[in-house]
Amino acid sequence: MHRRTLLAGAGAALLAAPAIAQPARARTLRMVPQTSLTALDPVWTTASVTSAHGYAVFDTLYSVDSNLRPQPQMAEGHDVSADGRVWQIRLRDGLKFHDGEAVRAADCVASLVRWSKRDSFGQTLARFVDAWEAADDRTIRIRLNRPFAPLLDAIAKPASVVAFIMPERLAKTDANTAITEMVGSGPFRFLKDEFVAGSRVAYARFEGYVPRQEPANFMAGGKRAFFDRIEWQIIPDPATAAGALRNNEVDWWELAHPDLIPLFARDSGVKVTQVDDLGFISILRFNALVPPFNNPKLRAAVLAAVDQADYMRAVNGENVRWHNCAAMFPCGIPFVKELGAGVMNQPRDLARARAAIRAAGYGGERVVVMNPADFPSIAPLGEVTADLLKQLGMNVDLQQMDWGTLGQRRTSKAGVDAGGWNIFHTWTNSVSITNPALNYYVRGQGQAGWFGWYENAEVERLTDAWSQAATDAEKQVIFDAIQRQAFETAPIIPLGQYYPATAHRSNIVDRIPATNPLPWNIRRA
Incomplete structure (x- = not known):
């Protein structure tokens, strides 16, 4: 789906009154999320929309501030033994789950154990853990x-597969099975009776939530809820979402479509701002388990043929800032060098690229590219890749679907003739992949890792070494070594770094700049 196709008929749509209009309610925040919420368990999936849902419903022991430093959240503090091998974390008093039960250390232990089986940083931590224990009802001992x-x-990491705390009875669910009952201790309750997948999600303020006393600071601090309700209205068509915002039928559009941003410049009732300072990274993910991209030489040959500008222009047009980033981590953060520049920043030579594809052993196998047609910031990526692979002489099968279907299908390890896949595209917020343990895209965990199941024992060895590094010089050597491994074997192709916009009614103030739409601190003036 190209941007021009996506916006066909936009003028007519903006004049029409969408069928999602609701009576204005001053204490209800009406938001259009980035896409439909299909998976509810924020520990089971890396989907950003599910993480946003998680931040409303659940809370964490520690959270990061605007400098990405861990701060106590549900915890009141911790102590560490002299030898560094025993950590004790003490819970704040008065914490409750939405079902009225007190939060206990046993709930936290079970939650951390389950999280550590799903998250890349958690899996690294788990290799160092002898025991997760509840010393008493308020003390977690690791x-x-x-x-x-x-x-x-690790336990304070933001954005994706966050270490959210759940009741023990839910947290004991198998880590590979998604939880559907939503009981947290966060500032909002999930209203299951109002949930309609693909249409509507609703939350109510949890009266039993006791925020920390300090001011909100990114993911940390006092999570004060100023709205009685939050309603998500799923509007896949960007023109309809823009019209709803301009007509005051919604308050907030999480990711404003680039081509529609100029409309808001002429509307005093709408304010447009950059989502955050670190931006997003777009990626192409290979399935390293099944042919033909179980061949690392073929993956590397495709990487060498990519021009990031093609992808960034397709998604962002002229109204969103972007830049090339020839790195496997976000550009602009400590330790990250553009070590792929020698491969990715060369003038494109399709003849040479086709020769490299043949030399890598490609034999005409069908290449299934899954593409979420309902996700405007991802759908153009699949179109660009399909066009490129065809130019490279590959047998491309571009399959359009909705994001919910893609999210389910990417879990399949079957071959393409049995419903499997070869490539899908996504993006991540930069804050979620800032170090080797966090970056699940390049972790080499194989069958235990992220969809695509890239295996690289050397990357895993280096990640453990990073966790033990004592100096910045040691960390730099490890960052560089991991990037070199990733560019040689290409578990992903980085497609560029960009800084999308969010749009909301002008009377919505105090939004915390973050890549997830945080439901606290924000209020109506």
Whole structure:
């Protein structure tokens, strides 16, 4: 789906009154999320829309501030033994779940254990853990087999597969099975009776939530809820979403479509701002389990043929800032060098690229590219890739679907003739992949890792070494070594870094700049 196709008929749509209009309610925040919420369990999936849902319903022991430093959240504090091998975390008093039950250390232990089986940083931490224990109802004890300095960084990590705390009875669910009952201790309750997949999600303020006393600071601090209700209205068509915002039928459009941003410049009732400072990274993900991209030489040959500008222009047009980033981590953060520049920033030579594809052993196998037609910031990526692969002489099968279907299908490890896949595209917020343990795109965890199941024992060894590194110089060497491994074997192709916009009614104030639409602190003036 090209941007021009996506916006066909936009003028007529803007004049029409969408069928999603609701009576104005001053204490209800009406938001259009980035896409439909299909998976509810924020520990089971990396989908950003599910993480946003998670931040409304659940809370964490520690959270990061605007400098990405861990701060106590549900915890009141911690202590560490002299040898660094025993951590004890003390819970704040008065914490309750939405079902009225008190939050206990046993709930936190079960939640951390389940999270550590799903998250890449959690899996790294788990290799150092001898035991997760509840010393008493308010004390979590973590006994390590050797010191692990970034323990708080792991359990405070933001954005994707967050270490959210759930009741023990839910957290004991198998890590590979998605939880559907939503009981957290966060500032809002999920209203299951109002949930209509693909249409509507609703939350009510949790009266039993006691925020921290300090001001909100990114993911940390006092999570004060100023709205009684939050309603998500799923509007896949960007023109309809823009019309709803301009007509005051919704308050907030999480990701404003680039081509429609100029409309808001002439509307004093709408304010447009950059989502956050670190931006997003678009990626192409290969399935490393099934042919033909179980061949790392073929993946690397495709990577060498990519021009990031093609992808960034297709998604962002002229109204969103973007830049090339020839790195496997976000550009502009500590330790990240553009080590792929020598491969990715060369003038494109399709003849040479076709020769590299043949030399890598490609034999005409069908290449299934899954593409979410209902996701405007991802759908153009699949179109660009399909066009490129055809130019490279590959047998491309571009399959359009909705994001919910893609999210389910990407879990399949079957071959393409049995319903499997070869490529899909996505994006991540930069804050979620800022170090080797966090970056699940390039972790080499194989069958235990992220969809695509890239395996690289050397990357895993280097990640463990990073967690033990004592100096910045040691960390730099490890960052560079991991990037070199990733560019040689290409588990993903980075497609560029960009800084999308969010749009809301002008009377919506105090939004915390973050890549997830945080439901606290924001209010109506």
